Amino acid sequence: MRKRLALERPVPMDVVRECLDLALQAPTGFNEQNWRWLVVTDPGKRAVIGEAFRRAERPFVEMMEANIPDGDEETRKVASSSWYLAEHLHEVPVHVIPCQVGRIDSTAKLFGSLGYDTDLTNMATSAVYAILWPAAWSFMLALRSRGLGASLTMIHLGAEDEIAKLLEIPGG
Numbered sequence: 001m002r003k004r005l006a007l008e009r010p011v012p013m014d015v016v017r018e019c020l021d022l023a024l025q026a027p028t029g030f031n032e033q034n035w036r037w038l039v040v041t042d043p044g045k046r047a048v049i050g051e052a053f054r055r056a057e058r059p060f061v062e063m064m065e066a067n068i069p070d071g072d073e074e075t076r077k078v079a080s081s082s083w084y085l086a087e088h089l090h091e092v093p094v095h096v097i098p099c100q101v102g103r104i105d106s107t108a109k110l111f112g113s114l115g116y117d118t119d120l121t122n123m124a125t126s127a128v129y130a131i132l133w134p135a136a137w138s139f140m141l142a143l144r145s146r147g148l149g150a151s152l153t154m155i156h157l158g159a160e161d162e163i164a165k166l167l168e169i170p171g172g
Contacts, residue, residue, distance in 0.1 A: 003081055004149075005092070007092060015143075018142070018146075019143050019146065020139060022138060022139070024135060027134055028130075034131065035098055035100055036098075038096070038097040038099065038167055040094070045166055049089065049095060053086055053153070053156045054089070055158070057086040065079050089153075096150075098135065098139075107124035140152065
């Protein structure tokens with residue numbers, strides 16, 4: 001799908017807002033809705049995000065390609081598609097970046113203070129992402145129903161501090 005994105009096609013901001021309005025109806029744990037959504041259209045910022053994404057993506061794709069078994073064309077296509085997105089991310093006209101308020105380590109400490117006897121990191125990771133993922137998925141489905149594509153990415157978190165500074169995302 002990534003190789004079929006019409007990167008030159010304009011994306012109306014009213015459609016992005018409408019899709020976000022729908023996404024924000026998604027259920028969240030404890031009904032917190034402790035997310036924030038950044039919409040990035042500035043070409044300079046998209047270029048910096050794209051470069052940071054490529055730096056973070058390159059070692060991942062190289063590792064993936066080095067471990068593709070002979071004849072596994074499906075995995076080869078996935079690696080190729082992944083790298084294609086990295087090469088063209090700066091051309092994507094709108095980047096919508098969902099952010100989660102709070103960190104996994106602080107959530108793990110909270111669970112620890114409640115006396116849970118389990119792997120707190122795993123429990124906290126599940127809890128934190130369970131709040132954000134339904135809304136992100138709903139956003140992507142809303143876009144799809146309007147003829148727009150989306151690709152959920154996370155590899156840019158390999159340059160999280162750089163991207164946070166660029167977009168003025170506060171700590172935590």
